[in-house]
Amino acid sequence: MTATATIDLSAFQRNIRTLAAAVAPVPVMVMLKADAYGHGIAGVAGPAVEAGVAALGVLEIDEGLALRAAGVRAPLFAWLHGTGADFAAAAEHGVDVGLSTLDELRQALAQPLAAPLAVHLKIDTGLHRNGATTADWPALVRAAVEAERAGRIHVRGVFSHLADAGAEADAAALARFEAAVAEARRLGASPEILHLAASSAGLYLPAARFDLVRFGIAAYGVSPFDDRTAAEIGVEPVMTLTAPVVEVGDGRAVVATGWGDGLHERAAGAASLAIAGRRRPVLAIGPDRLVVGDADDATVGAEAVVFGPGRDGEPTPADWAAWAGTIGDEILTRIHPRVPRHHVFR
């Protein structure tokens, strides 16, 4: 008798196919970081591969190793590394790594690499998170080329992240990226895979697609745009969060979910959910329970749909994002581990 997150793997695969068709013939990588945006990485990795993705993206090497241990054979890519990152294991198990700094490269080269480590060098094109600065780029590329010639690594790609800060910033980032790639080639690197675009630029900026588009949130059925809905880009929410009605009375119903399950308490007052296909205002959100109004007809044991694809009167993750002042990525990612994930094909 708990809140349950049902993960519709058929919808997930439809989303992937729709997105892949939108950027074809460019291949796609689906991002599985943050436990697959809260969807449960173990349950969605296989279906993503079946849907025809070229590669899977994770954050850290360990997540890639866990996928390998679970039998996933698709190309894997991890790009954030702590000081103890196990590059030797990445090389052994074929997890490609993104590297941003000379320090990271040296750290990798200091480890025993049983096979050449596949490396994607990251240039900072304006997000200013990781990625080499323009000033540091030549030294990183030179060191990588030298390690490649020594047979220790393979410079497979060059990549970056866009800042989603408008068309002008994207154009500037694109120019920086192309300049960095040209410089890398001049310095002797021969990257086969250039990748820059995530969901947003992948869909609206064909020039940013290069050799691979990394789809994150769009694959889970939430629009990456402020001004276009999921339906408008042809995807549907994959996660449906339900919880039972546990008490009724005075026109109100108590539903067995709350901020302890990862809902945003600040959404109370603005939010609504569906019982029997009709919206009910969410009046208050506690740790384990929330209270809805307009519920004279609700019965104990009825299923409340907190969010879902939106086809049966329920709100979507994007609606909750608007009510909580955030984006759908955060709504989904925050659904607490105590909420069981049920992976189903429909």
Next chain:
Amino acid sequence: MSAPFREVEIDLDALAANVARFAELTEGAPLFVEVGADAWGHGLAVVVPALAGLGAQAFVVARADEARAVRALAPEQLVVTTQHAPDDDFAWAGEADAVPMVRSIDEFRRAAEAGVQGVVLAEDTGEGLPGLSAEDLAAVMAEADARGIPAMLDSAFPVVGAELFGVSEFGDAAPEFEPVLRLWAPLAALKRVGAGEGVSYGYTYRTAAETTLALVTLGYGDGVSRVAGNVVRASIDGVARTIAGRVAMDAFMLDLGDEAPALGTPVTVLGDARRGEPTAHEHAEALGTHGAEITTRLTARPRRAGKGGRA
């Protein structure tokens, strides 16, 4: 496996100090602790054994699966559940040796038939969730007595919740108690950039002058709110700075000016004001919620690790 590089550190000495303070404030009341939602984000696996060692007599959770998790960590203590399906058969309660809090005669009978080792009886207070009326209460107590099932009134069962962990559900700073949790990550990278550069998604922050940006590997994938950017602070060596730009799923940035701390230096996002660190309460005030929600929303990604306590 690689060393983790983000952590929720649980200060078991602070927890012990809070337990002592609780005993002082209540003049020795029994320690019944609510540990729902993974102990308000602190991690059952770390805090339940610690609290058992500090004399906790009962743990209270909402749901059956939480009761099972607590039972596995605390073989001796009472485990009470407060939220059950309308047609729950309570078979799980027998297996987990859990004591359900019941709100109706019907619920009591279903629990009794399942052979529970005890029940807590919720009295109807006229507000909040319904409970047993005075009449029903008398009937249930007589029936429990006849069946040989120990029954305890919820009014005789005062429970301490988030406050014991130094956070409050009620918008205050839980002033009687110390923060127990510290969310931190080692400084992952430093980068020198010029003036006027946008930082993180949407460029909601721009550098005022040439400066050093620090990359911290905590984001909303860990439970740090996306809207915390440009609003809440993080600290390095006891000096707190406002997060520069939007918090992303996996990282945020700090604008360090001309400071250049060593890579690996701990960056603390939630901690103790006495160490110059931002607190859950401070985050809550900036984000329009309360400290208990701030810690509860931490995801499973940062590992939980106990520090201090009895050897």
